Amino acid sequence: MNKRLGDNFLNFADQEYREILSEQQGMTFKFKLKQGRFIHTFCAGQLLYKIGLSPEMIIGKELRDFLPYDVAEYKETFYHEAWQGKEGISYEGEKGEIFYLASLRPIKQSGTVIEVIASCVDITERKKAEEELRATKELLESLFGHPVDGICVTNIEGIVIRVNHSFEKIFGWTEEELVGKSVSSLPLNMKSDIVEISKQLQKGMNVISFETVTQRRDGEMIYIHLTMSPIKDAQGNVIALTGITRDISERKRSEDFLRKADKLNVVGQLAAGFAHEVRNPLTTLRGFLQLMQSKENWNAEYADIMVAEIDRINSIISEFLTIAKPHSLSLKKYDIGIILQNVITLLEAQATLNNIQFHVQMESSLPLVKCSEIEIKQVFVNIIKNAIEAMPSGGEVSIVTVVQTNYIYIRFIDQGVGIPETLIQRLGEPFFTTKEKGTGLGLMMCYKIISDHNGKLTVNSIVGEGTTFEIKLPL
Structure with a gap:
């Protein structure tokens, strides 16, 4: 009776053990050497089904019965080593897109190997990671070696x-x-x-x-x-x-060359424009002098016209010299808000006379900007005067400051006649102006000063609605 209970218990334990092995994520199998052939006596585990096999295809069969001949021959070398009693035998297998690692352990009785048991684990994810790592390494080596x-x-x-x-x-x-x-x-x-x-x-x-x-x-x-x-x-x-x-040495040399070429081009434009602008009043002066020579009586109106033309020549030469005179920027940290407020105060009277109001939107505390106070004031004065002159019937000039990341933006928005889009790209050229008595040199100076401060001056305009001048300066 006790023997029967013992046998039942062993059968129950063996059945439970087999069920546990069949539910494992990996795979376990055993084999023996029979008549010179390695015959599998047991096989179970979820990995078995993942590689497209089943226990029925393995148990009682040798490797050549379910694997290609060359693969079977390769794996039999490890079977031989394990059957000879060697420990720590392992190999990697592959079926379809599944990779696994098999570890073989000989089971001995009285020093003789009677069976070999193997446990297998799924290493597909590890293989994918290794392949990705290898490909990444090759890519990095290529990028590192050839740029x-x-x-x-x-x-x-x-x-x-x-x-x-x-x-x-x-x-x-x-x-x-x-x-x-x-x-x-x-x-x-x-x-x-x-x-x-x-x-x-x-x-x-x-x-x-x-x-x-x-x-x-x-x-x-x-x-x-x-x-x-x-x-x-x-x-x-x-x-x-x-x-x-x-x-970037070559690029810098090219930039220097282009900068010098641009300077020569500007000098040529200035010279041509200067000659043209000065020639007109000189022609007027010459004509009046000829009239004076031919007439005995002196007309006082001639003198007024001649003085006005001489003043115009003087104005053109002064602006020309301002542009041509070499100077080095003296940069210090200033509060742009204070500079702007001083300029607004300076021009307030002129704005009032022209029926123009200033609308200022300025943050209470602005970060300091490294700049030349005199030159930045000159830019502000020039732009605000242009806005006043663009509104002969009066209106409002909005002045807005905005701080974004590492820059401060100062916008001057008028309600003037506007500038056609085809002419905006020519703003800043010497002697190009949309004003009747302008020379264009003032706005050219503005562009140059802002550029010297590593900033940017942009213009947007809609005819009949107004113009916006935006200055961008680094903080």
Whole structure:
């Protein structure tokens, strides 16, 4: 009776064990060596079905019965090693798009292997990750090895880990000479504080880009554009820094050449316009002098006209000299709001006489702007005077200041006659003006002053509704 109970218990335990194995995510199988053939005696697990097999296709069969001959022959080499009693035998298998790792363990009785049991785990996701990692590594190696830009990778202490061939060509040092050295100790003559930039990147800033002048190994000074960014691990911690350097010396030389060419072009335009503008009053003066020579009596009206023409010549020459005279900007930090308010106060009387009101929308506390107070005042005066003259019947001039990111915008909006779109692009040309008695030199000066301050002057206008002059200045 006890023996029967014991047998029932063992059968029950064996059945429960088989059910547990059949529900496992992996796969378990066993095999024995019978008449020189490795015959499978057991196979279960969800992985078995994932690779398109079933226990009926495995149990009682050898590898060649359900696998291609070459695959079966390859796996039998591991079966032989395990049957010989070797421990730690494992191999990777593949069926369709499923990858698995099989580990074989020999079961011994009295020192003799009587059976081998194998456990398999699904490594498909790991394989995909490895493949993605390999492809990413190949891509990075390709990007690192072949670009025109120089790439330098450092650890968070600024010690060089690796540089590419382009970096070597730009600066003249080899990778062997740079690796292991601190970036700040290299004779790159960079004015920016690399250590401080590294701290900013480690604190969360993603990218820092700037242009600077630096020195090659041979002492030649070159212009570079440097972009620095952090390299983070899966947890978001900064583990390294990368700097991408582009040699922009040739571009700078081209820009200098074009700038000089532009200056020569402007000088030519100024000279032509100046000659044309001065010739007209001179012709008038010459005509009146000829009249005076031919007549005995002097007409006082002639004198008034001649004085007016001489004043016009003087005005043109004064503006011409203002543009032509070389000067260096004296930049200091000023409150644009105060400068603007002073200009408004200065022109308020003239506006009132012309039936014009100022409507000012200005923030109470504006950030300081590095500028030349005299020149910025000159721009404001010129633009507001233009707005007043554009409204012969009166109206309102709105003055609005807006601060966005690293810039301040000052907008002057009038209700004047407006400027045709075809003429807006010509504003700022010497001696081009929409005013009857203007020279165009005042607005040309405005464009030049704002450009010298690294800002931008733009004009938008609708005929019959008004014009908006917008000045953009860096903070």
